[in-house]
Amino acid sequence: MEKNYLNWKKGLLSWLLTRDHKRIGLLYMITVFSFFFVGGVFALLLRLELFKVGETIMNSAFYNQIMTYHGAVMIFMVIIPGIPAFLGNFVLPLQIGAKDVAFPKINLLSWYCLIVGAGVTLLSLFLGGVDTGWTFYTPYSIETNTAVIPVVLGVFIMGFSSILTGLNFIVTIHRLRCPGMTFFRMPLFVWSLYSTAIIQVLATPVLAITLLLLVGERILDIGIFNSEKGGDPILFQHFFWFYSHPAVYIMILPAMGVISELISAFSRQKIFGYKAVVFASLGIAGVSFFVWGHHMFVSGQSEWAGIVFSFLTMLVGVPTAVKIFNWVATLFKGSLKFDTPFLYALGFLFLFLIGGVTGIMLAVLPFDVHVHDTYFVVAHFHYVMVGGTIMGIMGGFYYWFPKMFGRLYNELLGQVSFVFIFIGFNVTFFPQFILGMSGMPRRYADYISPYEPLNQVSTVGSWLIASGFVVAFFALIWAMFKGKKSSANPWGAKTLEWQTSSPPPHENFLKRPVVSKDAYE
Amino acid sequence: MLFSNFFVLAEEKTQPATDYVAQLEKLEEFLIVISFIACVLITLAFVYFAFRFRRKESREEGKATQHHNLPLEIVWSFIPFVIFMVSFAWGWLVYKDVRTPPKDSLEIQVYGQKWNWEFIYKNGRKTTNELYVPVDRPVKLIMTSRDVIHSFYIPTFKIKQDVVPGTYTFLWFKANHKGEFQVFCTEFCGAGHSSMGAKLNVLSLADWENWLKTDPYKGLSLVEIGQKAFQGRCTACHKPTQERLIGPGLAGLYNTKRDLEDGPVVLADENYLRESILNPGAKISKGYPNQMTPFAGLLSEEELSGLIEYIKSLK
Ligand SMILES: [Cu+2]
Ligand SMILES: [Cu+2]
Numbered sequence: 001m002e003k004n005y006l007n008w009k010k011g012l013l014s015w016l017l018t019r020d021h022k023r024i025g026l027l028y029m030i031t032v033f034s035f036f037f038v039g040g041v042f043a044l045l046l047r048l049e050l051f052k053v054g055e056t057i058m059n060s061a062f063y064n065q066i067m068t069y070h071g072a073v074m075i076f077m078v079i080i081p082g083i084p085a086f087l088g089n090f091v092l093p094l095q096i097g098a099k100d101v102a103f104p105k106i107n108l109l110s111w112y113c114l115i116v117g118a119g120v121t122l123l124s125l126f127l128g129g130v131d132t133g134w135t136f137y138t139p140y141s142i143e144t145n146t147a148v149i150p151v152v153l154g155v156f157i158m159g160f161s162s163i164l165t166g167l168n169f170i171v172t173i174h175r176l177r178c179p180g181m182t183f184f185r186m187p188l189f190v191w192s193l194y195s196t197a198i199i200q201v202l203a204t205p206v207l208a209i210t211l212l213l214l215v216g217e218r219i220l221d222i223g224i225f226n227s228e229k230g231g232d233p234i235l236f237q238h239f240f241w242f243y244s245h246p247a248v249y250i251m252i253l254p255a256m257g258v259i260s261e262l263i264s265a266f267s268r269q270k271i272f273g274y275k276a277v278v279f280a281s282l283g284i285a286g287v288s289f290f291v292w293g294h295h296m297f298v299s300g301q302s303e304w305a306g307i308v309f310s311f312l313t314m315l316v317g318v319p320t321a322v323k324i325f326n327w328v329a330t331l332f333k334g335s336l337k338f339d340t341p342f343l344y345a346l347g348f349l350f351l352f353l354i355g356g357v358t359g360i361m362l363a364v365l366p367f368d369v370h371v372h373d374t375y376f377v378v379a380h381f382h383y384v385m386v387g388g389t390i391m392g393i394m395g396g397f398y399y400w401f402p403k404m405f406g407r408l409y410n411e412l413l414g415q416v417s418f419v420f421i422f423i424g425f426n427v428t429f430f431p432q433f434i435l436g437m438s439g440m441p442r443r444y445a446d447y448i449s450p451y452e453p454l455n456q457v458s459t460v461g462s463w464l465i466a467s468g469f470v471v472a473f474f475a476l477i478w479a480m481f482k483g484k485k486s487s488a489n490p491w492g493a494k495t496l497e498w499q500t501s502s503p504p505p506h507e508n509f510l511k512r513p514v515v516s517k518d519a520y521e
Numbered sequence: 522m523l524f525s526n527f528f529v530l531a532e533e534k535t536q537p538a539t540d541y542v543a544q545l546e547k548l549e550e551f552l553i554v555i556s557f558i559a560c561v562l563i564t565l566a567f568v569y570f571a572f573r574f575r576r577k578e579s580r581e582e583g584k585a586t587q588h589h590n591l592p593l594e595i596v597w598s599f600i601p602f603v604i605f606m607v608s609f610a611w612g613w614l615v616y617k618d619v620r621t622p623p624k625d626s627l628e629i630q631v632y633g634q635k636w637n638w639e640f641i642y643k644n645g646r647k648t649t650n651e652l653y654v655p656v657d658r659p660v661k662l663i664m665t666s667r668d669v670i671h672s673f674y675i676p677t678f679k680i681k682q683d684v685v686p687g688t689y690t691f692l693w694f695k696a697n698h699k700g701e702f703q704v705f706c707t708e709f710c711g712a713g714h715s716s717m718g719a720k721l722n723v724l725s726l727a728d729w730e731n732w733l734k735t736d737p738y739k740g741l742s743l744v745e746i747g748q749k750a751f752q753g754r755c756t757a758c759h760k761p762t763q764e765r766l767i768g769p770g771l772a773g774l775y776n777t778k779r780d781l782e783d784g785p786v787v788l789a790d791e792n793y794l795r796e797s798i799l800n801p802g803a804k805i806s807k808g809y810p811n812q813m814t815p816f817a818g819l820l821s822e823e824e825l826s827g828l829i830e831y832i833k834s835l836k
Contacts, residue, residue, distance in 0.1 A: 061712040127643060133709050139686060140669040140710060145810050186607070227687020231561040234685065267574070269583030273594055294775065298689045299683050303620050307613055314605040318589075321601040322594070331570035338575070344640050346571065353563055357556035360605060364552060364612035365618055370679035373672060373707040418663060439676025441707040467719035492580075 004406065004503040019104035022504065025090030026404065027111050031395045032086050032393075033473075035077035035118065042070035047462040049426075050455050053447065060445035065146070066133040071134030076158050077118050079389050080247065080513065085110070085165050085198070085252035086191045089394045089406060092169060094186050094497035094504065097178025097513040102171040105166050112447040113161035121154025131237065133443060135244075138225040138236040142217050149218060152211045155339025159204045159211075162250070165275060166200030169193050178496075180515035184278070187495045187519045188264075188271060190396045191278050192257025195285040199246045201255075203289070207243035210236065232417070234299055241292035249288045250387060253281055255392025256323060259345050262395050263327050266342035267334025270520040273326045280319035280326075287316045306365055313363035320356055321474035324349065339491075340414030344395025348421045355380060358433065373443075376436025379429045386425060394421075394472070402490050407483030408505040424464025431457045494520045536697050538677045544615050545679050551611070555604060556689070619680060626661035627654070633664065633671035633684040634814050636757035646733055649753035652704070656727040659695040667688030667814065672708035673730055677723060695816035696723040700789055711791040711812075738823065740835040747831025750824040758813065761835050768813060771805055772835040781806040794829045 005022045015023055045066050049057050058066070089107065093100055101107050101279050124130050124147035132141040132148060173194050178188070214236070216222045222230030223237045264271050271277060293301060293309035327349060336342070358380040362368050371377060401409050432455040436442075440451045447455065489498035500509050537543040613788060629652070630641040640648045655659045664673055666686040674681035682692040696702075706717035724732060738746045751761070758767040777788050782805040787793055796803055798820070801813035820828070 060715060060763060064709075064712065064714075073685055087548075117600050126716065131711070137670060137709070141671060144711065180719075188786075227685075233687070267583050270583070270588045273589045274584070276589070278592055298681055300688060302687050303616075306616070310612060311609055314609045317605050318598055318602050325594075325597045326562065328567045328570065331567055331574060333574040334570070334574050334583040335570055335581040337576050339569075346567065350564055354690060359793075360608060361552045361556060364548070364608050365616035365681075366612055367549060367552060369546065369616070369681060370676075373674075376560050438704065439674070439703070441715075442703045444707040444789055446715045448718075508538050 002501070003505060004501065005452070005506050006405070006503050008506045017108070019100070019108055020099050020506065021089050021093050021104065021107060021256060021268075022404075022508075023087075024111055025086055027396075028081060028086035028089060028114075030120075031111070032078055032082050033113060034322050037053075039070055039073035039078055039488050040469065042073065044065050044462055044466060046070060047459040049351070049445065050447070051459040052456075053452050055446065058445075061131065064133075064443070065129040065447035068130055069125070069358070070131050072121065074385075075134055075251075076121070076155055077114070079251045079385055080158075080162060081114055081165075081398065082389060082393045082467050083258060083428055084169070084193055084196055084250070085161070087258065087393065087400065088164075088169065088254060088397065091400060091497055092190060092398075093176070094500065095190050095390045095402075095495050096173065096176060096181055097496050097509065097515065098172065098176035099509075101168050102175055103168050103323040107168055108159040110164035110168070113164065114158055116159065117154045117157030117159075119154070121151050122148040124154070130385060134213060135240060136211070136236075136241075138217070138233045139227075139479050141214060142198055142225065147216055148233055151366075155303070156208050156211045156301055159208045162200045165202075170201065173197075178515060179514050180280035184275065185518050186513055188260035188277055189254075189257035190272070190308055192253045192260070192281050195281040196253045199250050199288065203243045203246040203250075203258075206239060207247075209237035210243065212238075234296070234301065237296055237299055238292070238301075238429050241295045242289075245287075245292040245295065246288045248384070249284055252388050253284065254512040255348070255389045256281070258392040259323030259327060259342075259348050261493075261495070262399055263330050264337065264340050264347035264520045266345065266493075267331050267336050268492060269334045270518070271321075271326065271332055272329040272332075272377065274362065274519065276322055277326050281492065283319040284316060286310065287319075288331065291316060294368070297365060298372050310363055311363050315354050317356070317360050317363070324353060338415075339398075339411060339516040340409070340418055341395045343401035343415060343418045343422075344398065346390050347418065348391040348395065351383050351391060351425065355383030357385050358383065358467075371436050373441055374436035375432040375440045378442045378444055379432035379436060382429045382432075386429075394418075397476075399491070400497075401479070402486035403497055403502050403504070405480050406481055406501075407481075407482070408486045408490065409479040409483055410475050413471060415515050417472035420464050420468030422468075424461050424466075424468055427464060428458050429461070431455075431461075538702075539694050539697055541615075541619055543677055544618065548611050548615055551680075552608060555608075559604075562565055577643075586782070589779040594813075619693075621697075622661045622691065623659040626659040626693055628661050628663055629654070630660045631664040631673060631684065632667055633673065633706070633710075633717075634667040635711060635812065636706070636717040636755050638673070638717070638719045639754075639819075642733060644733060646737075651730060651753070652719060652721045653732055654696065654721065654723055656696050656699050656723050658726065659693055661691055661693040663689050663691050666691050669710050670708045670718065671706045671710050673704055674705045674707040676705065677702045681707055699723045699725060705787065707725075716757060739802070743827050743830045744834050745827075746823060747827030747829070747834075750820065750828055751831055755828075768809060771832050775833045779804075781805060782807050782809075782811075791833075794832055795825065798825065798828060 005020055020022060044476065049063055127147040129147045129148060130148055131144060132149045136152065173190060213224055217225055224231045225233050227233060260277060290312045291309055293305050294313045297306050362380060398409060398414055435451055435454050440447055472510055484503045488501050494515055551622040632639040636651050642651050664684045666684045667725050668686065671684040672681055673684055678694050680692055680694060681688050684690060700723055704719035706714055736756055760766050760770045761772060763770040763772045776785050776791050777789055780786055787804065799817040800810055805811050
């Protein structure tokens with residue numbers, strides 16, 4: 001049998017101690033999908049409780065815990081590591097013609113940070129659970145008698161995973177490009193990882209410090225967030241969103257990168273306005289540091305701050321709109337094939353569009369005053385996070401699946417599961433826009449009866465999404481071991497990862513590639 | 522008004538709930554219509570391209586000759602920019618209105634606490650979870666919290682503001698017609714968050730002035746006073762039965778032995794009840810969190826005695 005990175009060495013230890021970016025990518029794959037399953041079960045439980053008015057399957061204290069774990073697991077363990085650490089790890093060195101990332105051992109360390117951090121966070125489940133919501137707002141998070149400290153420390157540790165991966169990618173992109181691969185010849189996925197890495201390295205430490213202060217507040221009662229001691233509970237929100245808004249772009253920029261790859265590959269064209277897309281990514285990353293206050297329009301921050309943050313938030317909208325136009329323009333005169341990854345790309349375009357325009361609506365001050373902390377916001381960020389990031393992960397996974405395992409997935413099952421997920425998603429979340437505009441607050445374990453019909457629609461939608469993922473899961477597991485053998489380049493794509501065999505050999509390329517053309521040419 | 526019938530809470534009214542709502546609804550219509558147009562146009566474009574340019578044979582390559590076009594790219598950056606700026610500026614104008622209470626506003630103090638709202642009027646009258654205001658008169662709510670952050674939200678009036686411990690925040694409105702309106706808490710505050718609602722009652726000026734002057738406890742027996750004081754203040758956490766909520770059910774409590782968290786057993790006599798209400802942290806009942814608001818300073822002596830009598834009367 002041919003030697004490749006999968007059978008290069010055998011045994012569990014050869015995986016757990018591997019320094020091969022491709023194997024580490026697969027370790028992330030297993031981790032991220034396992035946590036996705038956990039977070040997904042929590043989501044289904046929440047929707048089930050909300051199916052009817054009144055207490056049905058859990059009381060409000062328990063609901064609040066499930067709500068917190070759903071958010072924390074999905075954000076810190078699925079969406080943040082999802083694309084950079086899983087797909088990025090696997091694809092980035094291949095796309096720039098490198099043997100590996102710059103610091104292979106640190107790369108492995110960052111996976112262990114995620115595992116240890118996630119372990120510490122989930123340990124809290126056995127210490128009474130936590131009920132603060134994934135945002136840990138003070139003073140509630142200081143007062144509550146639930147297990148805040150392990151959760152927060154776990155998130156702190158997971159932060160290092162994110163920082164180390166970002167650092168590794170920046171150095172890799174600067175130092176390890178193959179001959180001829182200039183910056184402006186890099187595939188857009190690489191550019192998006194680069195922009196993301198900058199945010200990861202600059203913003204994550206702020207979250208880390210904030211969480212340590214929160215632990216200090218709980219253990220030592222230092223008073224920085226406590227108004228009785230002259231501190232300010234709102235300061236916590238500033239710190240928190242100073243990280244967590246840029247983090248929104250840690251979540252979405254890599255997905256945009258994947259979509260650029262998919263659109264180019266399945267239309268067999270160069271991306272329209274390559275440089276505009278590059279500068280849009282960098283621009284989004286830059287401005288993202290100055291818009292955190294849009295999460296705080298009704299927090300009591302000064303009105304002028306609100307006005308400035310509203311204005312700056314509008315500015316982020318422009319490069320985002322430009323990207324959408326560029327993707328659509330790339331389809332023009334293309335040669336389009338509707339394989340599963342491309343369906344996910346089109347799904348992304350549609351859902352992200354809705355997520356985007358509702359984001360602009362939320363940036364309009366008085367509109368936000370009305371719908372802040374209602375289901376409108378819940379719907380908006382699920383359109384961006386699920387409609388954007390999860391669509392990106394799934395599309396990218398199907399796209400690089402043949403490269404990862406050297407086998408093809410079943411096209412029909414891929415398409416069927418996509419249809420379930422796409423329709424289910426809209427059935428679940430579109431009604432929530434209407435609920436929000438009618439005033440239904442978020443994080444409610446129970447609601448008044450006028451909200452019941454739309455909540456029932458939403459819950460039924462969640463079952464459709466779940467069915468879609470179940471089909472996708474079994475089809476992909478089957479394909480991993482039994483799927484038809486894939487050629488090196490089943491899609492006819494142009495980027496470097498498709499020029500080595502599927503699966504690639506241990507150090508990616510038998511001969512060092514030399515580039516003499518632009519990306520996608 | 523285009524969309525309001527569509528929404529679950531909107532009632533059929535010829536006149537908008539407040540003038541501010543009328544203003545905001547125009548802006549909302551603009552935002553929804555323009556978002557809808559943008560989504561439809563872009564979706565139509567890529568769906569059309571998707572069918573028009575689908576691959577006919579497997580080796581076919583894309584046929585576009587141009588891969589960037591500066592004038593086009595400038596135009597399509599500029600159009601959203603203009604739309605966003607209009608949205609921003611219009612938003613600013615409306616926002617200014619909702620943040621500028623008229624000088625002659627009627628001021629009412631609001632306290633958020635786990636998990637009820639207390640309202641204190643200028644003459645000292647207090648209500649829990651029931652806010653009474655006159656119609657056609659600007660009202661300014663001056664709000665703060667006694668524990669964690671809450672948020673005061675009147676969906677029909679489309680206004681909300683966080684209620685933060687240690688500072689005052691405010692909210693204002695002028696109701697255009699009489700009626701009863703829902704209030705929600707919209708900042709997560711724990712187990713009672715979703716039940717931390719209140720009713721806003723808009724009365725005619727004469728009715729409101731009458732209401733303000735009446736003594737709610739007049740002519741009531743001590744137990745009845747207690748029962749009234751119990752409503753809203755205590756009901757988020759206690760049931761008047763033996764059933765547990767956040768705190769223990771209070772029926773049958775009087776004159777029984779209580780296990781405390783740190784070991785000792787005490788008799789639930791009047792003194793114990795008094796202390797449990799004024800300073801609940803002093804003796805924590807076994808198996809319960811130290812979650813109860815200390816009511817010292819928040820109840821009149823009359824209410825306190827009433828509450829104790831009421832608890833004694835619960836079997
Ligand atoms: Cu944000
Ligand atoms: Cu609340």
